[in-house]
Amino acid sequence: MTNTKQNNSNSEKERLDFIRQIVAEDLKTNKWDGRVVTRFPPEPNGYLHIGHAKSICLNFGIAAENTGGVCHLRFDDTNPTKEEQEYIDSIIEDVHWLGWDWSEHLYYASDYFEQMYEYAVQLIKKGKAYVCDLTAEQTREYRGTLTKPGKDSPYRDRSVEENLDLFERMKAGEFPDGSCTLRAKINMSHPNLNMRDPVMYRILHAAHHRTGDKWCIYPMYDWAHGLEDSIERITHSICTLEFENHRPLYDWFLDQLDAYHPQQREFARLNLTYTVMSKRKLLKLVQEGHVVGWDDPRMPTLSGLRRRGYSPQAIRNFCKRIGVNKFNSTVDIALLEHCLREDLNKTSPRVMAVLRPLKVVIDNYPEGQVEELEAINNPEDPSAGVRKVPFSGELYIEREDFMEEPPKKFYRLAPGREVRLRYAYFVTCTDVIKDESGDVVELHCTYDPATRGGDAPDGRKVKSTLHWVSAGHALEAEVRLYDHLFTKENPDDTTEGEDFKSNLNPNSLEVLTSCRVEPSLKNALPLSRYQFERLGYFCVDPDSSDGKLVFNRTVSLRDPWAKIQKARKKK
RNA sequence: UGGGGAAUAGUGUAACGGUAGCACGACUGACUCUGGAUCAGUUAGUCCAGGUCCGAAUCCUGGUUCCCCAGCCA
Numbered sequence: 237m238t239n240t241k242q243n244n245s246n247s248e249k250e251r252l253d254f255i256r257q258i259v260a261e262d263l264k265t266n267k268w269d270g271r272v273v274t275r276f277p278p279e280p281n282g283y284l285h286i287g288h289a290k291s292i293c294l295n296f297g298i299a300a301e302n303t304g305g306v307c308h309l310r311f312d313d314t315n316p317t318k319e320e321q322e323y324i325d326s327i328i329e330d331v332h333w334l335g336w337d338w339s340e341h342l343y344y345a346s347d348y349f350e351q352m353y354e355y356a357v358q359l360i361k362k363g364k365a366y367v368c369d370l371t372a373e374q375t376r377e378y379r380g381t382l383t384k385p386g387k388d389s390p391y392r393d394r395s396v397e398e399n400l401d402l403f404e405r406m407k408a409g410e411f412p413d414g415s416c417t418l419r420a421k422i423n424m425s426h427p428n429l430n431m432r433d434p435v436m437y438r439i440l441h442a443a444h445h446r447t448g449d450k451w452c453i454y455p456m457y458d459w460a461h462g463l464e465d466s467i468e469r470i471t472h473s474i475c476t477l478e479f480e481n482h483r484p485l486y487d488w489f490l491d492q493l494d495a496y497h498p499q500q501r502e503f504a505r506l507n508l509t510y511t512v513m514s515k516r517k518l519l520k521l522v523q524e525g526h527v528v529g530w531d532d533p534r535m536p537t538l539s540g541l542r543r544r545g546y547s548p549q550a551i552r553n554f555c556k557r558i559g560v561n562k563f564n565s566t567v568d569i570a571l572l573e574h575c576l577r578e579d580l581n582k583t584s585p586r587v588m589a590v591l592r593p594l595k596v597v598i599d600n601y602p603e604g605q606v607e608e609l610e611a612i613n614n615p616e617d618p619s620a621g622v623r624k625v626p627f628s629g630e631l632y633i634e635r636e637d638f639m640e641e642p643p644k645k646f647y648r649l650a651p652g653r654e655v656r657l658r659y660a661y662f663v664t665c666t667d668v669i670k671d672e673s674g675d676v677v678e679l680h681c682t683y684d685p686a687t688r689g690g691d692a693p694d695g696r697k698v699k700s701t702l703h704w705v706s707a708g709h710a711l712e713a714e715v716r717l718y719d720h721l722f723t724k725e726n727p728d729d730t731t732e733g734e735d736f737k738s739n740l741n742p743n744s745l746e747v748l749t750s751c752r753v754e755p756s757l758k759n760a761l762p763l764s765r766y767q768f769e770r771l772g773y774f775c776v777d778p779d780s781s782d783g784k785l786v787f788n789r790t791v792s793l794r795d796p797w798a799k800i801q802k803a804r805k806k807k
Numbered sequence: 808u809g810g811g812g813a814a815u816a817g818u819g820u821a822a823c824g825g826u827a828g829c830a831c832g833a834c835u836g837a838c839u840c841u842g843g844a845u846c847a848g849u850u851a852g853u854c855c856a857g858g859u860c861c862g863a864a865u866c867c868u869g870g871u872u873c874c875c876c877a878g879c880c881a
Binding site: 251253277278279281312314315317318371372375376379381382383384385386413414416417426427428429430432435437438439440454457458460461477478479480481482483502504509515557558559561562563564566568570571573574577581586612615616645647648656657658659660689690691698699701702703767769770771772793794795796797798799800 | 820839844873875
């Protein structure tokens with residue numbers, strides 16, 4: 237059998253998640269006339285985060301995978317008191333950045349307000365909706381509890397004429413905020429609380445970011461959302477699990493109106509270890525200054541991840557790998573980081589940078605000589621080519637690459653030990669200079685001219701290769717190192733009386749100000765990504781200016797030595 | 808104590824009555840001018856108890872545990 241492998245790959249059929257299975261099945265049975273129309277419907281009241289990316293990739297992904305499939309971007313802007321244009325702009329930018337496109341299908345719920353109003357009038361005429369004068373507090377009392385049925389509002393049996401008149405006057409602005417609502421007339425003792433005469437419209441004398449002062453009544457989610465889907469002739473209305481309880485109401489409204497009726501499906505939202513994912517909590521972190529903004533590189537927001545150096549491809553790969561299901565789960569952030577490294581390894585140009593510089597003088601290197609040594613830009617991608625890196629007799633190496641008394645398994649530089657400087661020469665440490673407090677401030681080495689380029693003609697080997705920069709040529713840079721924003725896998729795991737902020741990691745940001753990077757980075761553009769050899773992936777922060785480079789560490793390289801040290805510390 | 812959902816290695820997922828598989832993590836080892844990458848290997852699982860069946864993660868019965876719902880938020 238020569239083609240076993242091929243058979244295997246052929247028989248390995250594409251595994252579809254349960255939503256995609258439903259879409260495939262619907263296509264087979266021609267349930268929607270062969271159409272696949274999904275939508276991503278964010279409320280513009282915050283920035284998008286990695287959890288939204290899961291939903292975005294699901295909805296846009298399904299549309300892209302099926303011929304003729306379409307995914308709408310729709311702003312669910314039904315609450316003017318919480319929504320802002322800033323959020324709309326950021327959402328558009330983020331979805332585009334992730335690599336998705338909605339072409340002309342950009343919609344706003346607010347564009348349907350007139351239609352929704354007409355539908356509401358229809359419902360009133362059918363005797364299925366009424367204007368209720370109960371206060372918010374009374375409404376709550378009348379609703380009953382999880383175990384006790386509610387009771388009918390005294391306004392429940394108003395005549396159609398009276399309801400029509402009152403509703404029109406609500407719209408006309410005759411009544412103050414909170415004085416009355418339009419409610420669906422369903423069943424006050426329904427076991428599903430959502431069905432106990434839910435509010436359809438509330439009065440809000442607030443300016444809307446798009447409709448201005450045109451409206452003072454605004455539709456509630458349950459009333460609006462199904463209509464939006466219906467108007468846009470969505471086929472698969474995919475949302476998160478907490479809306480499962482709302483589906484009967486979604487269905488009820490569309491059935492009563494005899495309107496086009498998409499199918500709602502629910503999946504579990506994403507949770508990630510060491511981070512929070514609720515807009516409310518993220519907003520709190522921003523407002524209280526625990527982070528510098530929505531795009532702080534420690535935030536799980538798409539803008540934060542972008543600034544941190546994540547690639548859209550890494551995030552999309554991640555979303556593909558985590559799958560889609562109906563049960564709550566928490567994905568290990570290590571999987572996200574794996575997808576990140578996997579993508580950046582293939583795409584990032586390599587460069588040398590020293591985070592914590594230690595001066596090295598090569599005593600036998602010709603005074604004043606400078607050589608241009610060739611370095612490979614990306615060993616994973618030959619087409620990335622090569623570049624020149626200046627070498628001289630005065631260098632910086634990483635402070636942690638030298639130990640005066642090296643423990644077992646430390647392969648790097650130590651007194652009397654020979655190592656390779658990447659793309660350069662073998663050097664041997666001959667002398668250690670310390671200051672009065674005993675700290676190592678400078679190393680003296682000799683180099684072997686025969687090892688130019690990094691190979692010894694006599695075939696002798698060294699145990700390790702160090703990165704370096706030429707002291708006279710390197711650029712100064714600031715580097716920001718990040719760690720998880722929270723110290724606990726589950727930030728909500730708190731002690732009595734504390735909230736998630738008590739689990740904030742005080743060491744989530746470390747700023748290094750006297751780093752040195754190789755001169756090829758001089759004109760590096762903001763948001764461009766590099767691998768600093770042996771250290772990790774780094775991204776140029778927009779805070780960089782002409783004279784000053786600032787880098788964010790996106791993620792470190794896998795680092796067995798760090799692991800060994802960590803294990804030793806524990807002992 | 809009402810209703811709606813859901814349970815597969817440490818984590819995330821597949822298997823749709825027929826050999827419980829994949830990925831991440833962890834741990835070995837090989838290789839290496841990045842202690843990177845790559846490659847090879849090890850580790851470990853069907854919530855519980857019954858039942859149906861030649862055969863059950865899958866079907867049935869009964870439990871257990873977890874999540875969601877009492878906004879004029881979405």
